[in-house]
Amino acid sequence: MTGITRARRVIVALTCAALLSACVAQYRNHGYLPTDDELQNVIVGVDTRDTVAESIGVPGTGGVLEGGNYYYIGSQVRHYGLFAPETVDRQIVAVEFDDSGVVDNISRYGLKDGRVVTLTRRVTQVGDGDIGFIRRLFGNIGGLDLSGFGSD
Numbered sequence: 001m002t003g004i005t006r007a008r009r010v011i012v013a014l015t016c017a018a019l020l021s022a023c024v025a026q027y028r029n030h031g032y033l034p035t036d037d038e039l040q041n042v043i044v045g046v047d048t049r050d051t052v053a054e055s056i057g058v059p060g061t062g063g064v065l066e067g068g069n070y071y072y073i074g075s076q077v078r079h080y081g082l083f084a085p086e087t088v089d090r091q092i093v094a095v096e097f098d099d100s101g102v103v104d105n106i107s108r109y110g111l112k113d114g115r116v117v118t119l120t121r122r123v124t125q126v127g128d129g130d131i132g133f134i135r136r137l138f139g140n141i142g143g144l145d146l147s148g149f150g151s152d
Contacts, residue, residue, distance in 0.1 A: 023080075023081055025078050025079070025080045026078070026079045026080075027076055027077070027078055027079075027088070028076070028077050028079065029074065029075070029076055029077075030074070030075045030076075030077060031060055031072070031073045031074040031075055032057065032060055032072055032073075032074060033072050033073070033074035033091055033093055034056040034057065034072055034093060038055065038056045039056065039093065039106055041055050041056070042055060042056060042095065042103060042106060043103070044103050044104065044105065044106065045102060045103065045104075046102070046103070047102070047103045048097075048101050048102055048103070049070070049097060049101050052070060052095055052103060053070075056072075057072075059071055059072050059095070060072060060073050068097075069094055069095060069096045069097060070094070070095040070097075071092055071093070071094055071095075072092070072093040072095075073090070073091075073092050074090070074091050074092075075087055075089065075090045075091075076088045076089040076090075087111075089110070089111060090110065090111055091108060091109065091110045092108070092109045092110075093106070093107070093108050093109075094106070094107045094108075094109065
């Protein structure tokens with residue numbers, strides 16, 4: 001009998017430990033942010049896109065246009081029990097380039113500089129939705145009006 005009660009105590013203790021661990025906030029870091037020391041190696045007016053990528057790494061995001069700015073984004077997200085994840089901190093380092101591809105400015109932004117922006121990847125939908133070419137081709141069969149064809 002003592003073996004069964006000992007096993008029950010172990011099971012109860014493990015269950016309580018598992019329940020309590022679910023109530024502890026867990027923090028996860030996402031993205032890459034260069035440190036201030038790394039950014040000091042980038043010289044405004046001298047470095048180019050290639051030298052920036054070599055010294056502090058390739059950015060996670062670039063400008064929309066060919067030859068756009070570099071954006072390094074790092075986020076800290078808190079996961080707490082069954083609640084939805086919450087972005088606790090987000091920082092963006094923007095390395096801006098002039099028209100000739102030389103570093104023009106380096107800026108750092110955080111949550112205090114604005115509101116939290118959800119970063120998503122959007123894909124433009126085709127106007128036809130999921131209808132493929134073959135399905136559209138066969139969908140037109142029987143829809144032809146031949147009453148005016150061949151009447152002279």
